[in-house]
Amino acid sequence: QVQLVQSGAEVKKPGASAKVSCKSSGYTFTSYYMHWVRQAPGQGLEWMGIINPSGGYTTYAQKFQGRVSMTRDTSTSTVYVDLSSLRSEDTAVYFCARAVCGGDCSFDGFDIWGQGTMVIVSS
Amino acid sequence: SSELTQDPAVSVALGQTVRITCQGNRLRSYYVSWYQQKPGQAPVLVIYGTKNRPSGIPDRFSGSSSGNTASLTITGTQAEDEADYYCNSRDSSGNRLVFGGGTKLTVL
Secondary structure (H helix, E strand, O other), X not given: OOEEEEOOOEEEOOOOOEEEEEEEEOOOHHHOOEEEEEEOOOOXXXXXXXXXXXXXXXXXXXXXXXXXXXXXXXXXXXXEEEEOOOXXXXXXXXXXXXXXXXXHHOOOOEEEEOOOEEEEEOO | OOOOEOOOEEEEOOOOOEEEEEEOOOOOOOOOEEEEEOOOOOOEEEEEOOOEOOOOOOOOEEEEEEOOEEEXXXXXXXXXXXXXXXXXXXXXXXXXXXXXXXXXXXXO
């Protein structure tokens, strides 16, 4: 079945970087864009950006420009999000989420979600 | 502040119909998706492309849009529908996405 499995929780110091992975299975990895969404404790969902697993092209939310990098490894069907210069406000659960379909509807919804990865930023 | 505005909380009696709304200046032009999230769980897609229901989602969930307001309607609300609901659509740039602030649905 289609599933996304994310890496485990991380604890980071302020100023460090965190890299979360999301391994896909059960479908053609390069056919569906992947989004990253985060959720701070007790807060709402926040869209971070999107990556095209085929060509590696990315678009990031303005808020994260210059601090985020999304990459992919087609050999392992895995996408990554790397967030640098971490601060306490980056403490959140980070989700990968697959676009509901390929091509032009890549922004129309996310149908498959990873289980989430907790990143805690604390000195 | 989000470009998409949702009521923070809505309540509905068991078995009744509830409409959860999402307002945004760009909703006339772009599709909307809706997500249900229960505590400690990942969100679940309930509506995409404004009015399409994924397989496995009960048909009591429906989506619509008029002007700058999109709506998620639950007809015959069940106790298990109690959750947070988020809308999502493109932002003013057109090539990025944004979530609404979320609506906490309480089933009485």
